[in-house]
Amino acid sequence: MTRLDGHGLDHVFHRVRADLLDVTRAWTDSSGRADTGAAAVLELADPTGERPGRWLNAVGRPARLARLLATVEPEADVVAATVTRGTGALAGEVLAGWGLGPATTWDRMVTEVAPPVPDDGAPVVELLDLDRDVDEIEAVLTEANPDTHAGARGPRARAARWYGVREPAAGDVGGGALVAVGSATPVPAGAAHLGAIGTLPAYRGRGYGGALTARMTADGVAEHGLVTLGLYDDNDGARRMYERLGFAVAHEVETWRPS
Incomplete structure (x- = not known):
């Protein structure tokens, strides 16, 4: 790298x-x-x-x-x-x-290579409006990623670009409720840091998280050249997805907190 x-x-x-x-x-x-x-x-x-x-x-x-x-x-x-x-x-x-x-x-994982963004037939990833979508984003994160420190109402939320995937709405124009969300925050390292990534449990296994992360990563590499993220070391499912998208581990860490 x-x-x-x-x-x-x-x-x-x-x-x-x-x-x-x-x-x-x-x-x-x-x-x-x-x-x-x-x-x-x-x-x-x-x-x-x-x-x-x-x-x-x-x-x-x-x-x-x-x-x-x-x-x-x-x-x-x-x-x-x-x-x-x-x-x-x-x-x-x-x-x-x-x-x-x-x-x-x-x-802590990184990539400098933009993954291919899925074409026709893949889940549609849209840019979200924090003013309009904050309640929906928080509802998804509460269920899908309750441990995240990068919520949509946090002090750094407006520095981030928010992305989402909606449930396909049968017979209607446009999608339904948000089922997957994520954020990308530019940082002084000349990078984009991904966080607050989550898919509702009922919608996992459909490629929503992969499509969402691929779009955020492609945008981040195009704009900053480097994309970073973090995951718990036992999150094997997320790790496999990130590795498919080109991420590699750059730093293995442990966190200590008040005992």
Whole structure:
């Protein structure tokens, strides 16, 4: 991946997170551009002030990252720390000292190649109007992806472009209710970050999620050159779909939260 040579504080997933939250402080052990194994930590804060505390976003090889975390002194309570997978086994005492315990493991995936967008006969993907469709979007996400942090009423919702697939309406012009939704947010990394992706359980297996993600990815690659997303590491169904669309894992992570 030509766009993923950044490391340390220039890591693409630092730049993605820095668009969603404000950077308050940063640490790195990088010795320069040639140090491709550099570790780096960002301390992040909610710019809206609605969620107090600090988030830590950490990248780098686990051994180096564990050593760097031992030097970090957060200026407020840590509400979450996302670190390269395997780091917690080496830095468990540091993370526990901030009142954190292991919570989730997930993967960050990327692509620079636009997938083919399905032609005739495929589900129709439309751009949504947040003012008009916000209630429908939220209704789909509540059932299809209740754990998402990127809802249609969140602080970053209007920075995103929202997409959807509607249930075919028999005998009518146009479609029926929304059954699948997703969002694409441009970020300073020169990328589009996909989130809030969900298909109602009753409509899964019909290609709606694949068509939706293919359209968002194709648009994102065309406009930004790079598309990123995240998924829980045990979500095998979503992983197979993303891999078919050309995504590859770029960063395996674990998140620690207050225990």
